[in-house]
Amino acid sequence: MTQSSELSGGMNKLAGTDAGPDLSKCVAIGGELGTSASKFCCDETMVLFSSVVGDALSANMENSWRIMNRSSDDRWIKNLAIFDDSRNDWRYVGAMTRSSEKTNWFTHKGLIQNYDDAFLAIKAGLFLLNLELEKKGRPIAEAGFGFGITVRHGENVLEKFLSYMKEHLAADGEKKFIAIKAKNVATGEVREIEIQLDFSVMQYQAYGAYMALLFSKYKMDVYNTYVIDVGHGTWIKLPIIDNEADINLADSLTEGIYTITKNISETIFESSEQKFKIPEQRIMQRLPLKDFKIEIPGMGVFDYSRLLAQESQFMGRRIMEYVARDITALSQKGQAIDFFTIIGGGAHLLYDTLKREIGAFFGWPENIIEQRII
CATH class of the missing domain: 3.30.420 (Nucleotidyltransferase; domain 5)
Incomplete structure (x- = not known):
């Protein structure tokens, strides 16, 4: 236990x-x-x-x-x-x-x-x-x-x-x-x-997501699940093996949506020749609305959609490096992950990247990716 x-x-x-x-x-x-x-x-x-x-x-x-x-x-x-x-x-x-x-x-x-x-x-x-x-x-x-x-x-x-x-x-x-x-x-x-x-x-934290799956999708059957919870300032990795959290691999890492918005803010600041600092919160407030344009005094409207996609991809790949190491560690103990679930306030930004990276790591065809990544 x-x-x-x-x-x-x-x-x-x-x-x-x-x-x-x-x-x-x-x-x-x-x-x-x-x-x-x-x-x-x-x-x-x-x-x-x-x-x-x-x-x-x-x-x-x-x-x-x-x-x-x-x-x-x-x-x-x-x-x-x-x-x-x-x-x-x-x-x-x-x-x-x-x-x-x-x-x-x-x-x-x-x-x-x-x-x-x-x-x-x-x-x-x-x-x-x-x-x-x-x-x-x-x-x-x-x-x-x-x-x-x-x-x-x-x-x-x-x-x-x-x-x-x-x-x-x-x-x-x-x-x-x-x-x-x-x-x-x-x-x-x-x-x-x-x-x-x-x-x-x-x-x-993040164990609740597994419990929700256990009662709904899994119909009370136990499946090994890897939970990725992307929050504001941190993201959590939580492997669930045989219904128990693997605390040796679980961790909370100091990177999240704030990392992405901070980098975008800094890029805008440099683009304005260090004249205008756009608070990260202004960018963050626009994300749920899918409003990827922000007005910069003296420069007009700045479209940061390309930057957002780039930063999200970079962070998704960094997360995947941790995931890959954990999967290897579990495999060495004869354990395998049945499902991956991506949750949290930043899930919508990283879901496609993580889904693609996880699928490529295992070499899964598209139909298996759709079934096993939630």
Whole structure:
């Protein structure tokens, strides 16, 4: 049994007796702290916010900010503060950190930087998700929480973060709660909620994609699967062998969509004789819309579609170098991969390149490529 299976077993239960808790009213919630964005979901409902936390303004400064604020967007997700018990003070989360003098990202190179901030992010995600579910008449009373974490953290970090969570839960007899105090900085409204946490499971990121395939495409038959998850600042490789994550080969590498957009931005900067710097975020915002043109002051409209295709191909080939080494290592142990799946926010950019590279590596005809690369 691998470490990932052990960590998703009894060690992860934060509440309940030996007989196990009554889960009849428990809703399943999934979450992860990504390099750029944190995601929390329940069934078809998902919330997403920037993976950053920042110091709050003083009460007087915040009142002044509220008076001077001209924005009509007073949504919680854009103006969120969470009370940090460890600091006994408010902290801004996500978009609201635009007003913070000092900010911290939840993760760096795929690794959690600070347990206090990570727990604050979980509170923010659960609070925002509860708001969305309240609109549908389904507020969260009891939850089972599945949390994605990169394989780089290792077993010790998983155990330590689980212990941290246990220590910071509110208790009422045998029941455990996450107590959340939130403020909408734009309106000044403060809300407090408690969510009963029946259990929590930590699993390696990208393993969920395999589980989705197991229940849908695979019809519960076990197939060895190689998951490639292309994110904003990192990409994850996760071979699943006999239903278990191969943690010796799994890794999170510091290259992602940001690498591509950064290189495009630098090329545009050089093309303008170092006069105009186009923020990577402006380029990234256009990618889902397939808008590959951007206006550069004094130079007109710049079409970066050729650059995007070139950078995507380069990164796809670098990823394939890792994949090829892993396939060779598995073959030496008498193991083979049945399916490859390419997921994540950058999958649409690299899918064709990776599909072509994987097919060429194995010498597969087109019909086999279509069947075995998802």
